[in-house]
Amino acid sequence: MRRRTFLELTATLGAGVTWPSAAAAAAAVPGTGAADGPGARPGRRRPDLIVAADGSGDLTTVQAAIDAAPSGATTPYVIGIRPGAYLGQVVVPAAKTFLELRGLGSGPADVVIADDRANGTLKPDGTPWGTSGSASVTLSGADFRAADLTFANLFDEAAHPEITNRQAVAVLTRADRLAFERVRFLGNQDTLYVNSTAAGVIARAYFRDCHVEGDVDFIFGRATAVFERCRIHSLDRGSTPNGYVTAPSTDLANPHGLLFxxxxxxxxxxxxxxxxxxxxxxxxxxxxxxxxxxxxSWIGPHVGETAWSDFGTWPWTQARLREYRNVGPGALVTAGRPQLTRAEAAVNEIPDFLRGADGWSPDLPRHRA
Known part of the structure; x- marks a missing residue:
């Protein structure tokens, strides 16, 4: 599957749909006190700001709304985003806490936040952006949430053969207690970089009912990140190997890295x-x-008898790479695919990864099975 272009991603945005004005989007809904436009769900806080690329909201860019949000918040500040394509780098600084970006369309594909730079893309000063600098969206504010939208890095590898460092991050997370629901993360190499502020610092992120796609190391980093009921889609590069789903760099002192x-x-x-x-x-x-x-989890036939690989001189057998009770044509149990014991599985549940010293449990009850 080749990468979708920006034009393909945005060609059908809002087709045949009439979106309400900012005033209508903030109209009261019986029993909740507020609504956030199409698809409003009972109990959801109405947006504090509306972003609309066509000028029908309070602001026209996502970054402007983030800049306008209060610093040091201790309660959620909700930015509602109308359907459309929002191209340009977005940064949530550490001071902007408790922000929520919420797409106001009928699904995650209706709101696209994207940029198109890679590690080797040159800045105006002639130096490369690097992997972290390539991120379309960088999240450094704690207690951030996002729902019902798409984050993408649209760097076109084929169009830039001169760029050999092709890591192109859609989202870089650096903060603690982040939650994503029904969010798409699109890219090729290094799509989703789950990180922390420094080695040894634990930062937790929770992804539910999300879609993450890419090819090489497209979910990577040292954060503690849980993916529950997500689709993890590997793109076809037409080569062998076709790619690697994860590249964890969990610190040895942290017992919890990436969980699917x-x-x-x-x-x-x-x-x-x-x-x-x-x-x-x-x-x-x-x-x-x-x-x-x-x-x-269900694993397709794209994964074979050997599921893990060395990284340079670092052998995979010395890392903490395990499976447990998976199903599907690619869920093989072989010598190259070590399994958790029942006792190990009992201490590697979702709450074990997320609880931490503060007892964090993401409050996303709407679709809890």
């Missing part, structure tokens, strides 16, 4: 050509002993 629970791992790639991951040691850090756990 009740997810669907899919691909259009040939059978047995995609690997579940490889351990990343940034800066050759020996303490970056990555953890990826895939449990009780």
């Amino acid at each position: 629970a009740r997810c669907r791992l899919t691909s259009d790639a040939a059978a047995g050509t995609v690997l579940l991951g490889r351990p990343w040691h940034p800066g050759n850090d020996p303490n970056a002993v990555g953890q990826t756990v895939v449990r009780e």
Whole structure:
């Protein structure tokens, strides 16, 4: 599956749909006190600001709304985003806490927030952006949430053969207690970078009913990140290997890295050509002993008898890479695919990853099974 272009992503946005004015979007709904436009759900706080590219809201860009939000908030500040394409880098600084970006369309594809730079893309000063600098969206504010929208990096590898460092991040997370629901993350290499402020610092992120796609190391970093009921889609590069789903760099002191629970791992790639991951040691850090756990998930035939790979000189067998009770044509149990024991599985549930010292439990009850 080739990467979708920006024009393809946005060609049908809002087609045949009439969206309400900012005043209508803030109209009261019986029993909730507020609405946020089409698809409003009972109990949801109405937006504090409306972003609309066509000028029908309070502001026309996502970054302007973030800049207008209060600093140091201790309660949610909701930015509603009308259907449309919002192209340009977005940064949520550490001071902007408790922000929520909420798409106001009928589904995540109706609101697209994207940029198109890669690691090797040059800045105006002639130096490259680097992997972190390539991010379309950088999230450094704690307690951030997003729902019902798409984040994408639209860097076109084929159009830029001169750029060899092709890491192109859609979203970089650096903060703690982040939650995403019904959000799409689109890219090729290094789509979703779940990180923290420094090695040894734990930062937690929760993804539910989301879609993440890419090819090489497209979910990576040292954060503690839980993916529940998500679709994890590997793009077809037409090569062998076709790519790696994860590249965890979890610090050795952190018992919890990347967890995929009740997810669907899919691909259009040939059978047995995609690997579940490889351990990343940034800066050759020996303490970056990555953890990826895939449990009780459906795995397509794109994953074969060997699911893990070495990363340079770092052997995968020394990392924390495990599976448990997966199903599907690619859910094989072989010597190259170590499994959790029942006792290990009992201490690697979703709450174990997210609870932390503060007892955090993301409050996303609307679709809880």
